[in-house]
Amino acid sequence: MSKLVIVGTVAFDAIETPFGKTDKILGGAATYIGLSASNFNVDAAAVSVVGGDFPQEYLNLLKDRGINISGIEIVKEGKTFFWSGKYHNDMNSRDTLATELNVLEHFNPVVPEDYKDAEIVMLGNLHPLVQQGVLDQMNNKPKLAILDTMNFWMDIALSDLLNVIKNVDVITINDEEARQLTGEYSLVVAAQKIHEMGPKYVVIKKGEHGALLFHDDNVFYAPALPLKEVFDPTGAGDTFAGGFAGYLAKTGDISFENMKNAVIYGSTLASFCVEKFGTERMVNLKDNEVHKRLQQFKDLTQFEIVLE
Ligand code: AMP
Secondary structure, three states: OOOEEEEOOOEEEEEEEOOEEOOOEEEOHHHHHHHHHHHHOOOEEEEEEEEOOOOHHHHHHHHHOOEEEEEEEEEOOOOOOEEEEEEOOOOOOEEEEEEEOHHHHHOOOOOOHHHOOOOEEEEOOOOHHHHHHHHHHOOOOOOEEEEEOOHHHHHHOHHHHHHHHOOOOEEEEEHHHHHHHHOOOOHHHHHHHHHHHOOOEEEEEOHHHOEEEEEOOEEEEEOOOOOOOOOOOOOHHHHHHHHHHHHHHHHOOOOHHHHHHHHHHHHHHHHHHOOOOOOHHHHOOOHHHHHHHHHHHHHHHOOOOOOO
């Protein structure tokens, strides 16, 4: 088993979907990644920052799932990062209504001493300088550095983002963001261009249309599990990333073949995330539910064709 460092926002989110609306609830990239990775019982630590307004019970949720939270700084006089978004009727696209950086604006991440030798680093969504700051604190170059980001950082910190992208092995990004980053409509061409920026592996998430994993000329595709009800897609991308990183940390095998399984785990966990608002579904997820859904995934995608 490998140690895992998780970086990302720990946040308050206010979400609106065609099914309802929430006030400020628990959110953030590191929260979703941590909850998702905790399904693998890995030795993981979260690095983030919150304000004095952040309830201890929210931090305890991560702690109770076995995530080390000593790297989550609490700025007593500060306010927690806040994001608000509204989903369109197709639930695949959304508008960001507000992004208030608050304590994130002056955040200097500190990786807990015991985790500076972690083999896997999951750089979740937040300022690319913070992502790079975490990489710089590791004792050695990690066995695998994975980066997730979003259009917000492309808009306001593109050159910092390109710098950190150079230093990672895997990028997980959604289709719209891959197009924005490369200026290419074809995702195959976009993945090639992203390879040229640094990452050897490129994962492009396509929401309800699944995910693609590219490595050189190899491509693997996993559909998303067709679900009866999708209430809130918030955090699905981070949950995917947490499942992907958590599975690789558990198995310690970073081959392309094993990454295919990591994509399946990521997709499976993300399929739970969207069933309830916010983190609700992920907080109560049980091993047997995951197991059952992996079987459904297998049944969905397996077929036997005899090729003459
Ligand atoms: P996802 O739906 O996977 O893209 O992630 C949604 C989560 O990302 C929410 O819980 C937000 O708090 C968080 N988030 C939104 N905007 C940003 C941003 N600019 N940087 C970091 N995290 C963000």
